[in-house]
Amino acid sequence: MKETVGTTGLILNEPLLWEKGKKGRIGFSLPRQDVPPASPDPSLMGEGPDFPDLSEVDVIRHYTRLSQWNFSVDSGMYPLGSCTMKYNPKTNENQANLRGFADAHPLLPPELSQGTLKMMSELEELLAEITGMDSVSLQPAAGAHGELTGMLVFYAYHKSKGSRRSKILIPDTAHGTNPASATLCGFKSVPVKSNDQGILSAETVAELMDEDTAGIMVTNPNTLGLFEENIKKIAEIVHGKDGLIYCDGANMNALMGIVNMGDIGVDVLHLNLHKTFSTPHGGGGPGAGPVCVKKHLEPFLPVPRVMEKNGKYILSEDFPQSVGKLHGFYGNFGVLIKAYSYILSMGADLKKVSQLAVLNANYIKEKLKGVLYLPYDRPCMHECVFSDKNQAAQKVTTLDMAKRLMDYGFHPPTIYFPLVVHGAIMVEPTETESKENLDLFIETFKTIAEEAKTNPDQLHEAPTSPKVRRLDETTAARHPCLMG
Amino acid sequence: MRYLPHTEDDIASMLKEVGAKSLEDIFSAIPEDCRRKNALSLPEPLTEWELNDHMGNLAHIMAVSPEYKVFMGAGSYEHYIPASVSYLLGRSEFSTAYTPYQPEISQGTLQAIYEYQTLACLLLGMEVANASMYDGASALAEALLMAIRISRRQKKVAVSSLIHPLYRRVVQTYFAPTDYEIVELPYLKNGRTDISNLANMNDLAAVAVQSPNFFGCVEDLKIIGEHAHKQKALFVTSFTEPLAYGLFKTPGSQGADIVCGEGQSLGIPRSFGGPGLGMFATKKQYMRNMPGRLIGQTKDKDGKRGFVLTLATREQHIRREKATSNICSNQGLCATTAAMYMASVGGTGMRELAKLNYDKAEYLKAELKKAGFKISFVSPTFNEFVVEFPGKSEAAYKRLLGKKIVAGLSLGTYYPELANHYLLCVTETRSKEDMDELVGELKIKN
Structure with missing residues (x-):
């Protein structure tokens, strides 16, 4: 096989922050004391935080070394299923750092905030066009926050009709956060089994849907990377009982310009700007989870809403049926700028993004099926799900193969999710990976499958290249050590 | 493309x-x-250079320093951010990584967040801190839900009317579909929370106050905590300005059971209100009821120190509908930023920087008093306080805007009884000249 990306590299050790430094050092230029010192009431005074004192060089070296222990999209292919780890364009970072945005106070009078408000208003319109929905709220700070907002909209909608429904349908192929989001709004989740094709059948939904059920939370494409083909029929059934369709749009990267979510019966959709719209994941956030709704649900969207009046933008609270506020201010504005910049840079090429994302996933599926077991052999969307069934005889698991991929210089796919596939390996290459990268990934997986036969111990011992080897997670949970 | x-x-x-x-x-x-029947109707793609112009134009029409002198805090603070912090934050090994599900190749993020958790505990005087929440407002909502979970029986929480009004609205949103009840505690003439009614409430899951509160006043946390505990309620404290704990006693040392708030002040740009940093900490005994991600220390196969995401059994991907919260993506990079900032300023620096904020605010207070203005509340403050601008205050405010001075936040919107009262903020970024200019302008009669 071709030379792999993975090498042992030069990894430098670095202690914890408080294991270095010396009292009296500082890494900050203290501003001038240009006013007389005042005397606070001694009874209020504390001792000051017992932080280490470090010089600027200490801090820079510390975090530079730490950063080098991370795998990132900028270091290599990160085919983490369901997470859309696409390339994060650098110009977007520059835009978010522009002083006019980065230094803007959120409570300035609107006449002094026209730039940010205009950007938000335009982004709402762009997202509405891309999704085929009517109105958008940019306030939710992450995908799960968007789900919560969506469930609050469900609650408010039924309340406006004088009813309090107690249940919600959640397919076994939906995202893991869905049940928790529904629970926060007092809905009891009713699991819906997917069929032998890996998708929902309308009959199953019809059996479960009733007048005490608020609606259904579908992930489409679902977590098997499959399009829910019966979605229109399902929408008819759910709407027939005055329920609503929630779509978890985390997988929207497959459908831009391909499917109009509004047309297939979706009433509420959340987006993950940190997935589909290229904003960086930041090692776990900040993200942004805008919520898009059909016209009849617009009155329930969070406030304040950006409105245009005679060419001027204002923030309006005048929506008496609104679910209220979800965020102290307007959401993760800095993330919104990056998504807006991305959309303006791509324009209608966003359709090409989805086409290539789906092409890349199908290419991997075709080339790796057989090497890895493919439980649902059907055309996939932007991701495909394999399992470790073929390696079971060698006692090599998904985890072993995932860890071995690291030695070869790849981030592993998502593993053991979705739960409907035992030992799942969920691969989402995204459109920003070239054919050469995909080929190397495929070839690497073939090599690992060979190693499983010839030298399974090598896999059980993997990884050996990173800074640390497999970590003892059991002890970490049993005897938590959460602060130093 | x-x-x-x-x-x-x-x-x-x-x-x-x-x-x-x-x-x-x-x-x-x-x-x-x-x-989809019709093609995407989107503007022609912009080149990188066209995008620069377009965004530059939008950014240009915003009112920011140094052109504008903004004396406004109210949950979003102007503090100096060292170039070193911005530079480190730009390292894409941090920014373009995912949640550290694969610890062997995520040790950078994991150690950085573990260190953040530790520094957050030290700053707040608590025993465990999570890896972050969305912002101060949602952190408060989750803290109150957590208190209700811990109490098992009680469904009522008492919330000070001096907690940031926008935070209280977020709490209302989170509580709307539940049968939980919020009782609002009024405020006293001195600018502190009135807890005289607490003694009559014996069915509380939590008592929540903010310190410094929305008026900038430092609350007597110890006394409030004692009263909360007497009612068998958990004591929740919120904050919008964590720098205050560089000078004042920590909430943990005053008996807080859950401390939550906004960490934007710690090296994070205001960015029109987000992304900020929801900080969340509690006592060890409540650790397993805490929402959010946690990083723990452990060892690898060879006995080397390493870090992992831990106590995941509380989380939604495992517990699904029984999870402590639905939070998944948090504000990881902002937590990392805050840790970089706290490490740069250091223990000694935090003390001095906090003192400087205090001194500046006291200077402005004194100058305003000299000029004949009334400081609305007598309780001690940190870097924010309320002042009354008598008469046609709105006209004066507007006139100052014309001079590119934002004279604080008008409180009438949030507290109708406080029309003509303004919440002013001065941090280390406001010079003596800025403050003198403000007072000079305010003295001019309309």
Whole structure:
């Protein structure tokens, strides 16, 4: 096989922050004391935080070394299923750092905030066009926050009709956060089994849907990377009982310009700007989870809403049926700028993004099926799900193969999710990976499958290249050590 | 397009491999009647250089320093951010990584967040801190839900009316679909929370106050905590300005059970209100009821120190509907930023910087008093306080805006009884000259 990306590299050790430094050092230029010192009431005074004192060089070296222990999209292919780890364009970072945005106070009078408000208003319109929905709220700070907002909209909608429904349908192929989001709004989740094709059948939904059920939370494409083909029929059934369709749009990267979510019966959709719209994941956030709704649900969207009046933008609270506020201010504005910049840079090429994302996933599926077991052999969307069934005889698991991929210089796919596939390996290459990268990934997986036969111990011992080897997670949970 | 690496040849050969004729053809799984009928109607793609111009124009019309002197805090603070912090934050090994599910190749993020958790505990005087929440407002909502979970029986929380009004609205949103009740505690003439009614409430899960509160006043946390505990309620404290704990006693040392708030002050730009940093900490005994991600220390196969995501059994991907919260993505990079900032300023520096904020605010207070203005509340403050601008205050405020001075936040919007009262903020970024100019302008009669 071709030379792999993975090498042992030069990894430098670095202690914890408080294991270095010396009292009296500082890494900050203290501003001038240009006013007389005042005397606070001694009874209020504390001792000051017992932080280490470090010089600027200490801090820079510390975090530079730490950063080098991370795998990132900028270091290599990160085919983490369901997470859309696409390339994060650098110009977007520059835009978010522009002083006019980065230094803007959120409570300035609107006449002094026209730039940010205009950007938000335009982004709402762009997202509405891309999704085929009517109105958008940019306030939710992450995908799960968007789900919560969506469930609050469900609650408010039924309340406006004088009813309090107690249940919600959640397919076994939906995202893991869905049940928790529904629970926060007092809905009891009713699991819906997917069929032998890996998708929902309308009959199953019809059996479960009733007048005490608020609606259904579908992930489409679902977590098997499959399009829910019966979605229109399902929408008819759910709407027939005055329920609503929630779509978890985390997988929207497959459908831009391909499917109009509004047309297939979706009433509420959340987006993950940190997935589909290229904003960086930041090692776990900040993200942004805008919520898009059909016209009849617009009155329930969070406030304040950006409105245009005679060419001027204002923030309006005048929506008496609104679910209220979800965020102290307007959401993760800095993330919104990056998504807006991305959309303006791509324009209608966003359709090409989805086409290539789906092409890349199908290419991997075709080339790796057989090497890895493919439980649902059907055309996939932007991701495909394999399992470790073929390696079971060698006692090599998904985890072993995932860890071995690291030695070869790849981030592993998502593993053991979705739960409907035992030992799942969920691969989402995204459109920003070239054919050469995909080929190397495929070839690497073939090599690992060979190693499983010839030298399974090598896999059980993997990884050996990173800074640390497999970590003892059991002890970490049993005897938590959460602060130093 | 520079982000899409596929050549025409690549596409042709890959289509062949997957057995499709065209890029449209690979969507065969989508029924015809589910396909989008019309093409995306989006503006022509901008070049990188056109985008720069477009965004530059939008940013240019915003009112920011140094052109504008903004004396406004109210949950979003102007503090100096060292170049070193911005530079480190730009390291894409941190920014372009995912949640550290694969610890062997995520030790950078994991150690950085572990260190953040530790520094957050030290700053707040608590025993465990999570890896972050969305912002101060949602952190408060989750803290109150957590208190209700811990109490098991009680469904009522008492919330000070001096907690940031926008935070209280977020709490209302989170509580709307539940049968939990919020009782609001009024405020006293001195600018502190009135807890005289607490003694009559014996069915509380939590008592929540903010310190410094929305008026900038430092609350007597110890006394409030004692009263809360007497009622068998958990004591929740919120904050919008964590720098205050560089000078004042920590909430933990005053008996707080859960401390939550906004960490934007710690090296994070205001960015029109987000992304900020929801900080969240509690006592060890409540650790397993805490929402959010946690990083713990452990060892690898060779006995080397390493870090992992831990106590995941509280989380939604495992516990699903029984999870402590639905939070998944948090504000990881902002937590990392806050840790970089706290490490840069250091223990000694935090003390001095906090003192400088205090001194500046006291200077402005004194100058305003000298000029004949009334400071609305007598309780001690940190870097924010309320002042009354008598008469046609709105006209004066507008006139100052014309001079590119934002004279604080008008409180009438949030507290109708406080029309003509303004919440002013001065941090280390406001010079003596700025403050003198403000007072000078305010002295001019309209």
